[in-house]
Amino acid sequence: MSFQTGLSGLNASSRNLDVIGNNIANANTIGMKSSRVEYADIVASSLGTAGGGGGGIGVSVATVSQQFSQGSINITGNDLDVAINGGGFFQLTLPDGSSSYTRDGQFKLDKSGNIITNAGAKVLGYKIDATGNPIVGAKPTPLQLPTAAPIAASATTSITAEFNLDARANLAAGVPAVPFSAGPPIVAAVAAIPATPRTTYGTSLTTFDSQGATVPVSLYFERVASTTTDNWDVFDSASGGTALFQMQFDANGTLTSPLPGAAALTLNIATPSAVTPNISATLDISKVTQYGSAFAVSNLAQDGYASGDLVGVKIGENGVITASYSNGQKQAAGQVALADFRNVQGLVPTGGGTWAATSASGDAVDGSPGLGKFGSLRSGALEESNVDLTAELVNMMTAQRAYQANAQTIKTQDQAMTTLVNLR
Template sequence: MAFQHGLSGLNASSKNLDVIGHNIANANTTGFKSSRAEFADLVASSMGAGGGANYGIGVEVAAVAQQFSQGNVTVTGNNLDVAINGNGFFKVQQADGSAAYTRAGNFKLDKTGDLVTNGGAQVMGFKVDPATGLSTSEAQPLSFPTGAPIQAKQTSTITANFNLDARAQNAVGKAAVAANPTATPPIAAQAAVPPTPASTYGTSINVYDSQGVATPVSLYFLKNGPNTWEVYTDLAVAEADLATAAAAGAGTPLAPTDSKGQLVFDASGKLISGSPIPGLEILAQNPNTPSPEFINGATGVTLDLSGATQFGSKFAVADLTQNGYASGDLTSINISNDGMVMASYSNGVTRAEAQVALANFRNPQGLLAVGGNNWVESFDSGPAVMGKPGDGNFGALRSGALEDSNVDLTAELVNMMTAQRAYQANAQTIKTQDQVMSTLVNLR
């Protein structure tokens, strides 16, 4: 029986060395998870046999268990590298359409615009609707428009945040005041204030029609009384209204013929009325339209001035944006820490196109390794549960980084020496048994 003991020990030690060698070979493999050989004894016995009737007949490798401990996260700076810190796997779709799972986040963008692994499997994620910002609930292969530009979007809203100078005089100007020392209190002489040019407080921005053709829009603000300003989009109209009021005499309020709205501020400089201004009719400068066409059609453009203030400082525009854009080509892709895939386009637009999906399993050790840094689910692992990074028991992502192999090289080298000694010891039991058998055969 000792021959069988030694032989089983040799086999088990050899398999253990195979596992250790595989770990060492993959010490630098991104997302690799080490394994360990787990042994069990072999016993020969008869049912119901009493004490002393059970005989050990050696050892076997009961399982090769994967160790899904966290690997170190190394910053790479590559905008398509992403590491999982915690539980979960990236879901990928292989060339045959089957699903696989990986911890290696060294992704690439291929020539067709697909986000893929080094093995060519497509990375799965949740698509984001650019219009609403909402993501789908079903994971699908992530692909981006590298062969054609994204469609233009017409402007529906202009948002402006600015400060109007509270020290400004009425746009029409102010008549001169003669001195009156006998008045109570005495009145000092005041020089006339000329009309303020209509372009003094103005700014401009480009808006876009449905074909992405830009049309410049200007905004002009004329003070028309205490804490009150008129809003114009046509300089010629503003100047005409100003000239009419000035001709009636300095100090005459404006009688706007085409003011788009009136901004009213309180004593603290906070806007209390006049925003938003809906239905701005902006004529598109598009030679392809058979007749004059307004930006955003009959609905018009909404002018959001809710961030306007009136303080005693110079006129300054803090922010001026609109939500339309021309068509544009994809220039770069970045994956953020929450898994959002941000695409940048040549028209200056950067928007979320998708979110990387994560999968988790009830028993990750039941996954079957199929090579190429991939695992597939099995009956033992249970079905994949899909989710988003950071939700529930799913790990967080680290963009611009990769998860290293979790192989402890020092420990593996020590384990290799131990396995080698075990192999030598089992070989020695076979040698000793052979000597014993030779002694018995040579008895006379």
Template sequence: MAFQHGLSGLNASSKNLDVIGHNIANANTTGFKASRAEFAEMVAASMGAGGGNNYGIGVEVAAVAQQFSQGNVTVTGNNLDVAINGNGFFKVQQPDGSAAYTRAGNFKLDKDGDLVTNGGAQVMGFKVDPTTGTSTSEAQPLSFPTGAPIQAKQTLGITAALNLDARVVDATSVTPNTPRSTYGTSINVYDTQGVAVPVNLYFVKNGSNTWDVYTTLDETIEPTGSPGAGTIAFDGNGVYDPAGSALIPIMVDPLSTNPNNPPIPWAVDLDLSKSTQFGSKFAVADLTQDGYASGDLTSINISNDGMVMASYSNGVTRAEAQVALANFRNPQGLLAVGGNNWVESFDSGPAVMGKPGDGNFGALRSGALEDSNVDLTAELVNMMTAQRAYQANAQTIKTQDQVMSTLVNLR
């Protein structure tokens, strides 16, 4: 029976060396999880005999267990690289349509604009409504086609934070034909088709702490003769006075900027509540509006909360999706299928989907990757130990062969 003991030891040690060699080979593989061979003794039992008659007949590899400990996180600076710090897996859809799970977050955009892994599997996530910010409940493949521009958004509000010179005594003379006079500024608003319409704002002091606000859409029009946008007032400290201010919406008619297909004129609200009247010259601290022209996708990046932020040629950056994470009751029950991917099994249980940072799901690190969790030093020591075990079992077989030779040669 010693031949069987030694042979089983050789087989087990060989499989152990295979596992160790696989770990060492993947010491630099992104998201790789090391495995270890777990052994069990083999026992033969005589039928009808008591337990005292059972005897060992060798060893076998009972299981190859995966070690899902956290790997080191290395910063790469790539805007599509993302690492999981904690529990969870990225869910991906393989080319055959089946689901798989991975810890390797080195993603990229393919020629069709799909967010994919190095193996070509599509990354799954929750689509986000850019208007409401709400996301879908079902994960789906993420795609960002470069040839699909975002629709223009009509301007509905202008916000200006400026300072009007408190030292002005008389009504200020405003020079026409100049979009930026001594007490004036301008900004482009956008119609429903994304065509820019210039709006000029002028301020004329009409009394103590009060100013008239004028607007023009045509720089050749005398501001004081154009429709007024109301009055802005300040208190004795130069702070905006909402009770004394009376601003009216600006009516925008895009006929001059879009004569061939002009949209219907519309009203734009004017917010000057952050303006001041201090004893310093006129200055514009901030001037914004909430519309934009249509734009093409220029780049995407993944933030630490898994949000996929898309940047467009019109200057708009908005959340388009959120990367989904999956977790399992027993991750060690997952089946490795190669390419840094696992698939669920009966032992792992079904995938539970969620968002990064929620509940038991790990957080994400943008612009970084999770390294292999292989401890190279430990694996080299394990390899030497496994090699010694292999040699010892080989010696067992050699010794048994010598014993058998002695028995054969007895006369």
């Protein structure tokens, strides 16, 4: 029996050294989770009177348990590197079509725009609706970015203008001279005020037609006479001598007409091409003021843009992928999906930093980063292995001594057997 007991100890210690060696070898493997050997004793069974029982006859390896503790987050600066800070696994579809799960976020883009792992597995996520939000109830599908073709152009539909008109400005039509009169009554001479050129108070911006071609637009403002309010006529570069509309200000320099929230002002901008329709854009001037300071434009914006190519990708803490384009636009392109399990210890390692679900782990539960038990994502970072190298080296020395001690029990038993055999 002693030989078998020592042999079981040698086998268990050897298995422990294998696991420790694997942990040490993967100390720098991204997303790697360490393992440990868990032992169970072997007890001999015997029939006998009450109180009788068998003695121990060695040890066995009950299981090799994976340790799914959080690894350190290491900043890399690569936008496609993603770390999970908390629970959950990235969902993958392997090249053979099977499902897999990983904590390794070293992602890449292939020639078709798919987000993939180093092994070529496709990363799964949720599609985005027209408002930029993940589609509720949708199942995860392979994430793909539009790298093959530029995004389509968008015609200008809205223009926002914020500026101050000088309350000290002269009337656009000017004021005629007043000659001196000896009276009675005496009238002092007043020099004429010349007309103000229309281009004195003006600004311009670039809009876009439906094909993304640029269409310049210039707006001009002329102060006109009024006995009740301060009025300014608004012209554009194509209106000629006809005002588009008139702005009115009260004594405090606040815009009173058109009132914010009233029927939207609309500019009809002619395009240079007969193929593309004219640009019809609303004009928001609700923040225009008239104060006693120089004319100044503080904001002039429009929502159109030309076509653009993909130049960068950023993944947020909630997993939403924001694609940046050469035309300055940013659009949500999807959301990384996570999965979790009722029993993560039941997952089976399949190599390459991936795990497969089993009946012991239960089915994967889909979720979004940052919601419920799912951790948030860290873009530009990776989760390092959770292997404690110092602890593993200590464990290795302990396992080595256990191996040597079990070998010594076999050696001692052999000496005892030799002594018995040589008895006379």
